[in-house]
Amino acid sequence: MTGRFLFRLFWSALTLLGTALLTFLLVNVVPGDVARVIAGPKASPQVLEEIRQRYHLHEPLWKRAGYHFRQLAAGDLGHSFVTDQPVAEAIRARLPTTAALTVTAVVMWMLLAVPLGVSTAKYRGSWFDRSTLVLATLSLSLPAFWLARLLQYWLAYKLGWFPVAGFLGFAHLLLPAATLALLYVGYYARLIHAHMIEVLDSPYIRSARAQGTPERVVLFKHGLRNALIPVVTILGMDVAGLLGGVMFTENVFALPGIGTLAVQSVFNLDVPVIMGTVLFSAFLVVAANLVVDLLYRWIDPRLR
Amino acid sequence: MNLLEIQNLKVHFPVPRGLFGRAREFVRAVDGVSLTIAPGETVGLVGESGCGKTTLGRAVIKLIEPTAGRIIFEGEDIARLKGAELRARRRRFQMIFQDPYGSLDPRLTVGDIIGEALDIHRLTPQPGARRQRIEALLKDVGLDWSQAERYPHEFSGGQRQRIGIARALAVEPRLIVCDEPVSALDVSVQAQIINLLQDLQHEHGIAYLFVAHDLAVVEHISRRILVMYLGRIVEAGPAKTVCRSPQHPYTQALLSAVPVVDPDSKRKRILLKGDVPSPIHPPAGCPFHPRCPVAEPRCQTETPPLRETQPGRWTACHLVKAENELRAETHRRDSLSP
Numbered sequence: 001m002t003g004r005f006l007f008r009l010f011w012s013a014l015t016l017l018g019t020a021l022l023t024f025l026l027v028n029v030v031p032g033d034v035a036r037v038i039a040g041p042k043a044s045p046q047v048l049e050e051i052r053q054r055y056h057l058h059e060p061l062w063k064r065a066g067y068h069f070r071q072l073a074a075g076d077l078g079h080s081f082v083t084d085q086p087v088a089e090a091i092r093a094r095l096p097t098t099a100a101l102t103v104t105a106v107v108m109w110m111l112l113a114v115p116l117g118v119s120t121a122k123y124r125g126s127w128f129d130r131s132t133l134v135l136a137t138l139s140l141s142l143p144a145f146w147l148a149r150l151l152q153y154w155l156a157y158k159l160g161w162f163p164v165a166g167f168l169g170f171a172h173l174l175l176p177a178a179t180l181a182l183l184y185v186g187y188y189a190r191l192i193h194a195h196m197i198e199v200l201d202s203p204y205i206r207s208a209r210a211q212g213t214p215e216r217v218v219l220f221k222h223g224l225r226n227a228l229i230p231v232v233t234i235l236g237m238d239v240a241g242l243l244g245g246v247m248f249t250e251n252v253f254a255l256p257g258i259g260t261l262a263v264q265s266v267f268n269l270d271v272p273v274i275m276g277t278v279l280f281s282a283f284l285v286v287a288a289n290l291v292v293d294l295l296y297r298w299i300d301p302r303l304r
Numbered sequence: 305m306n307l308l309e310i311q312n313l314k315v316h317f318p319v320p321r322g323l324f325g326r327a328r329e330f331v332r333a334v335d336g337v338s339l340t341i342a343p344g345e346t347v348g349l350v351g352e353s354g355c356g357k358t359t360l361g362r363a364v365i366k367l368i369e370p371t372a373g374r375i376i377f378e379g380e381d382i383a384r385l386k387g388a389e390l391r392a393r394r395r396r397f398q399m400i401f402q403d404p405y406g407s408l409d410p411r412l413t414v415g416d417i418i419g420e421a422l423d424i425h426r427l428t429p430q431p432g433a434r435r436q437r438i439e440a441l442l443k444d445v446g447l448d449w450s451q452a453e454r455y456p457h458e459f460s461g462g463q464r465q466r467i468g469i470a471r472a473l474a475v476e477p478r479l480i481v482c483d484e485p486v487s488a489l490d491v492s493v494q495a496q497i498i499n500l501l502q503d504l505q506h507e508h509g510i511a512y513l514f515v516a517h518d519l520a521v522v523e524h525i526s527r528r529i530l531v532m533y534l535g536r537i538v539e540a541g542p543a544k545t546v547c548r549s550p551q552h553p554y555t556q557a558l559l560s561a562v563p564v565v566d567p568d569s570k571r572k573r574i575l576l577k578g579d580v581p582s583p584i585h586p587p588a589g590c591p592f593h594p595r596c597p598v599a600e601p602r603c604q605t606e607t608p609p610l611r612e613t614q615p616g617r618w619t620a621c622h623l624v625k626a627e628n629e630l631r632a633e634t635h636r637r638d639s640l641s642p
Contacts (some may be wrong), residue, residue, distance in 0.1 A: 108623050140547070203401055204406060204408055204409045204410070205405035206401070207407040207468070207471075208368060209367060210398065210399045211394065211398070211420070211421050211424060211475075212391040212393075212394030212395060212424055212425060212475075213391075213420070213424055214388075214391065214424070215423075226411060299411075300411070301411060301455040302410055302457045304455075
């Protein structure tokens with residue numbers, strides 16, 4: 001058990017290292033004069049030269065990689081070219097917004113997806129099940145930027161039910177979270193549906209019914225609890241993905257989260273922030289993997 | 305009074321066609337079965353796979369909704385009962401399942417699996433009594449309290465079947481439907497489980513409907529045997545008599561397939577031609593006629609009824625003469641002879 005965990009930890013570290021190397025290379029082979037970006041179009045040659053010196057832009061790629069990794073090893077993600085704010089601090093400042101958005105969205109879509117998945121599995125093949133399948137496919141295939149704009153225009157701008165943009169309080173999270181929930185609910189409803197069907201066909205469900213167990217207990221205690229085991233993996237990954245930055249939705253609703261930070265940094269060619277946000281989301285995914293792995297042992301006695 | 309009396313029970317499953325198609329055809333899994341079980345009696349139900357014996361077993365305890373017929377349990381027709389009324393009756397009849405691996409919820413401990421049955425029917429409201437009862441049940445099936453905190457996957461197949469039996473026993477049922485309870489187990493373990501079932505029957509006076517395809521096992525445990533073919537009972541009678549002198553050609557073929565521990569046995573093996581016909585389109589006349597080695601022309605058109613051929617013995621075959629018919633024939637021959 002401990003050995004397996006250490007092995008997983010080692011691989012996680014290796015994955016992160018690979019991601020760091022890859023982002024460094026990708027960002028540094030992109031054409032564009034970083035010094036000009038930092039200093040602006042009217043900067044004098046002296047200023048440009050000074051910047052090139054400061055960020056080692058003259059030196060070969062492998063040497064720059066060396067500086068970069070030495071810095072990373074010390075836990076320093078560098079400073080933003082644009083604001084000079086430490087990247088780690090920028091991420092830390094924006095994480096609560098993204099986290100609040102993620103949690104609200106997850107709660108919203110799970111509150112919808114669980115009853116939908118359970119009832120469509122219970123009444124499989126009914127018109128209700130079939131129409132849910134159509135709606136779920138729709139939810140799966142909606143583009144995020146389009147849905148976000150649509151909801152913003154109608155529900156916030158035209159009808160005035162929600163704040164249009166910005167982040168002043170919980171009300172500002174409702175529409176962005178609803179956007180995300182609408183995008184994810186179809187997938188989760190079908191995922192839970194599929195696992196519920198598998199579980200409901202298993203002999204222990206039949207034996208629970210034979211025993212005289214009320215249908216509610218059969219569905220939720222014996223059915224859902226077993227069907228949710230595989231869902232936990234996907235949910236873990238999705239939560240990690242969202243925490244790493246909700247690009248479109250945060251931008252449309254102008255939420256100061258990690259997604260807006262990442263998109264801004266790309267527009268500004270703010271290399272340290274780009275690398276920082278990418279590395280941060282990679283870290284979240286790797287961490288989620290580890291957490292799910294440990295969680296599995298706890299929720300599934302067969303793996304203990 | 306009979307504990308259970310089944311009258312003309314039918315279970316027909318609709319065959320769905322296409323995505324939106326209406327079912328126009330039906331699988332006649334159980335097609336007009338009648339049987340009785342006395343308190344404390346074991347009745348064996350045998351037949352090939354696909355003959356409807358498992359469906360019948362499940363329909364008897366209403367795990368499958370019967371299409372027609374009556375299920376009179378302790379004097380009350382439960383065939384149309386639903387919901388809470390039916391759940392309350394479930395205390396009186398339980399089931400032991402074929403698959404000891406799949407029929408226990410993998411996330412519950414053994415103690416909780418057995419305890420759940422007690423909780424549902426509110427048999428032991430006091431926590432102390434609940435624990436004592438679980439301990440006693442585990443002991444009844446040859447396990448002990450120290451194993452109550454473990455999960456099903458930590459047990460062997462035979463032990464899991466013991467847990468399944470303890471769970472069924474927890475609510476003190478009068479009837480247990482055993483659906484191939486030993487066919488997934490090793491032969492040595494099979495004997496242990498069969499003995500356990502017999503011991504528990506002596507102790508608690510439970511009746512069993514024992515569904516199996518293994519005639520040797522069924523003969524050993526049952527007082528009476530029912531032989532099923534294509535959703536109907538083709539022969540019924542005391543276990544020993546049916547196994548030693550089978551009347552129906554199908555029973556004869558089934559028995560000839562049971563291996564005998566005797567190298568000098570000159571017993572003739574009756575090989576059946578073809579497969580069991582589709583229960584969607586069962587053959588006209590006697591359902592067994594396409595495979596029957598002794599079929600006559602009338603077997604293709606007339607369905608033989610299940611008739612009492614000897615006291616306590618019933619056979620559905622045109623060619624099997626009842627005792628009184630035989631006597632009448634002999635008498636006729638005698639009187640004709642000069």
